[in-house]
Amino acid sequence: MNELVEAIPWLGHRHPKAARSLITCLMLLAPMIALLFGNTWVRILDFALLYVMLALGLNLVVGFAGLLDLGYIAFYAVGAYTWAFLASPHFGLHLPFYLVLPLGAAFAACAGIILGFPVLRLRGDYLAIVTLGFGEIVRIFMNNLNYPVNITNGPQGINMLDSMNLFGWDISHAVQITDTFRINPLVSFYYLFLLFVVGSVIVIRRLQISRIGRGWAAIRDDELAAKAIGINTRNMKLLAFSLGATFGGVSGGLFGSFQGFVSPESFSLMESIAILTMVVFGGMGNIGGVIIGAVALSLLPEVLRGIALPVQQQLFGKVILDPEVLRMLLLSLAMILMMQFRPAGLIPANARYSRPELARAGKGAQS
Numbered sequence: 001m002n003e004l005v006e007a008i009p010w011l012g013h014r015h016p017k018a019a020r021s022l023i024t025c026l027m028l029l030a031p032m033i034a035l036l037f038g039n040t041w042v043r044i045l046d047f048a049l050l051y052v053m054l055a056l057g058l059n060l061v062v063g064f065a066g067l068l069d070l071g072y073i074a075f076y077a078v079g080a081y082t083w084a085f086l087a088s089p090h091f092g093l094h095l096p097f098y099l100v101l102p103l104g105a106a107f108a109a110c111a112g113i114i115l116g117f118p119v120l121r122l123r124g125d126y127l128a129i130v131t132l133g134f135g136e137i138v139r140i141f142m143n144n145l146n147y148p149v150n151i152t153n154g155p156q157g158i159n160m161l162d163s164m165n166l167f168g169w170d171i172s173h174a175v176q177i178t179d180t181f182r183i184n185p186l187v188s189f190y191y192l193f194l195l196f197v198v199g200s201v202i203v204i205r206r207l208q209i210s211r212i213g214r215g216w217a218a219i220r221d222d223e224l225a226a227k228a229i230g231i232n233t234r235n236m237k238l239l240a241f242s243l244g245a246t247f248g249g250v251s252g253g254l255f256g257s258f259q260g261f262v263s264p265e266s267f268s269l270m271e272s273i274a275i276l277t278m279v280v281f282g283g284m285g286n287i288g289g290v291i292i293g294a295v296a297l298s299l300l301p302e303v304l305r306g307i308a309l310p311v312q313q314q315l316f317g318k319v320i321l322d323p324e325v326l327r328m329l330l331l332s333l334a335m336i337l338m339m340q341f342r343p344a345g346l347i348p349a350n351a352r353y354s355r356p357e358l359a360r361a362g363k364g365a366q367s
Helices: 002-007 016-035 039-064 073-086 097-119 125-144 185-208 211-221 223-228 233-259 269-282 287-316 323-341 356-366
Strands: none
Touching: 016 039, 016 185, 039 185, 039 211, 039 233, 039 269, 039 287, 073 097, 073 125, 073 233, 073 269, 097 125, 097 233, 125 269, 185 211, 185 233, 185 287, 211 223, 211 233, 223 233, 269 287, 269 323, 287 323
């Protein structure tokens, strides 16, 4: 929360309590405001929160430990397909969410460890290539495991997934409060996802300021020096991969419960690149920056879709650039502009200190 407060111009530095209250109100009232423009925008907000969770998980690997991962979407797929296998008519299983979500997180963590072992000695471009290949292998497996035994239903995907059922309350159904007022299921999903995002931020923040987080920072800054002072770099790297994958697995399970359908097309390489762009755009290693980057790059393409398509129709009489091309163009421009003007991201992380009070103390000592 402190990083988000400091990101607000003027108000964040002059009146931090007012800025904190403003952020809280915006988070709580966002779906109500979006409803004024239609259910589509509430759905976009729901997906933005899922991207926030994914970006926070990838930030553990890229921002904290300094390990480039281009196959992160594979863990998202593991969580989503775990939900599809255990909570759908595909195998006739309809387990409750408090079993399926932890299992999806556990399977994703195991996948993270499986990925981590072969890449312990790799760095830079070689690490990027191997993780990219891992992500594509998972997607291709999901696309082809329908013969001779149908496991994933191939490119057709798996539909009719169970929604999130909280002890008898199906979130996918509207809640009728009075005769004239009911809670939209998209709004219910928003608050559920927001709860998971807040929990993720708390856990990741505690990890960042813990001994584990300081070990990751040491590996990121200088792996040889980290080994020299007694840090077990192998275990710390595996822990980073597994914990980052855990958040991806939870996000995938939530995606399956929300979408009601999963297919390999949802877990392409471009999604991994989009999540990495969100982390770099916001500021690697900075939790608040990652959140802002994920929200901005989730919402801006949809805003452009609503503006650019009518403009193209008016100017050219047809659509020249479809929405997906516009999304990739925006992501590319975001990366280029960030590398040119703010290489550390919108909100750069404190490289030397994990606590703000220590950063201020360090600046005072230098002066």
